Amino acid sequence: MRGEGRGEYRIGAVxxxxxxxxxxxxxxxxxxxRASLALGAGCDYRETARLVADCAGLAARGLGIDPDLCASVGVGCPGIANRETGEVVYSGPMVWNHVPFGKELQKQFPGAQTVSVAELAGCTALGESLAGAALRCTQVVLFQFGAGISSGVVVDGRIFGGKYCAGARLGHCTIVSGGKTCSCGRKGCFEAYASLEALAEQAREAAARYKNTLLGRYDALTISPAEVMDCARKGDRAARRVLGQYIDYVSDGIVNAVNAFRPEIVVLGGAEVKFWKESLDEINSRCCERYYGAALLPVPKVVLASLGVDAGLIGAAALGEAGN
Ligand SMILES: [Zn+2]
Known part of the structure; x- marks a missing residue:
């Protein structure tokens, strides 16, 4: 076992x-x-807490240390996680409603000085600000693009969650009044237009309509964001149209977030983060035209996340640090 004492290491899990x-x-x-363990869909919170402890034990032993000697444990959870009480109010992916996940975690880590639970995207934003694309920034907005859009906000160096940690849901701000129905039940949310699933749907519609285009040659049922980008790169007009409209949606969502929080930086992440690379200049230029006070003050730059899943681990671990 290595000689580092308590406080050298913290456990972060997502x-x-x-x-x-x-x-x-x-x-x-x-x-x-790091270590990972498979988790079955619908795994209950007690079993999940037990598996988090198993997984942390594997990661600790990989380093040759005793997990009980880690100073704190922080866990990033998808959904509404109330950091003050440890309650997970709601988690769609886990099908949890009002479960005392934090208390259950505490039972699994009796030696830890603090055990914290927070919303995953908030942890990811904090992680990027501590060690990644938003390094040294204390005001950060992060979007995670996937089947939906999750968002994390760091204000004055801390995760901002609002009352019950239910705020900062920037994917659920309206960008098209009366528009498409969102997963949250409202109409016209940013997520309903700018998630990768929404882009795939927009591409499918265009592929079915413009059959004599490059995009139209793809299977309309399975076309992916990477394929849309590839067609656009080759100059295909249908793909360029889809992408141009999509970038417009993305820019509107970013501008709404910036006008609300005025971060120093906006970070775009998600499993397909590379997809954004070629569109960043366009997104930045469209956003610059729309930010409130753009002509008066420096505007935040939109950048790509750089840490992947590690951002969530680093942010979750940092929940136990003083001031975070
Ligand atoms: Zn919504």
Whole structure:
């Protein structure tokens, strides 16, 4: 066993309805060991807490340390996680409603000084600000694009969650009044137009309508964001039209967030983060035209996330640090 004492390392973990990933994070916000375990869909909160402890144990042993000697444990959870009480108010992917997940975690880590639970995208935003694309920024907005859009906001260096930690849901701000129905039940949300699933739907519609185009040659049922980008790169007019409209939606959602929080930086992440690379200049230029006070003050830059899943581990681990 290595000689580092309590306080050298913290445990950070994140989970989805497919897997748990746990990391051992050092005092310089580096993930020095990680482990993962499969998680069945609909796994209940007690079993999930037990598996988080198993996964953290694997990560600790990978480094040759005792997990009980880690100073704190932080877990990033998808959904509404009330950091003050440890209650997960709601988690769609886990099908949890009002479960005392934090209390259950505490039972699993009796030696830890603090055990915290917070919303996953908030942890990811904090992680990017401590060690990634938003390094040294204390005001950060992060969007995670996937089947939906989740968002995390860091204000004055801390995760902003509002009352019950139910705020900062920037994917559910309206960009088209009376528009498409969103997963949350409202109409016209940013998520309903700018998630990767929404882009795929927009591409499918265009592929079915413009059959004599490059886009039209793809299977309208399975076309992916990467294929839309590929067609647009080759100059295909249908794909360029889809992408141009999509970038417009994305820019509107970003501008709404910036006008609300005025961060120093906006970070775009998600599993297909590379997809954004070629559109960043266009997104930045469209956003610049629309930010409130753009002519008066420097505007935030829109950048790509750089840490992937490690951002969530680093942010979750940092929940136990003073001031976070
Ligand atoms: Zn919504």
């Amino acid at each position: 989970f989805s309805n497919r897997e748990i990933i746990a990391g051992i994070v050092d005092s310089r916000h580096r993930v020095v060991s």
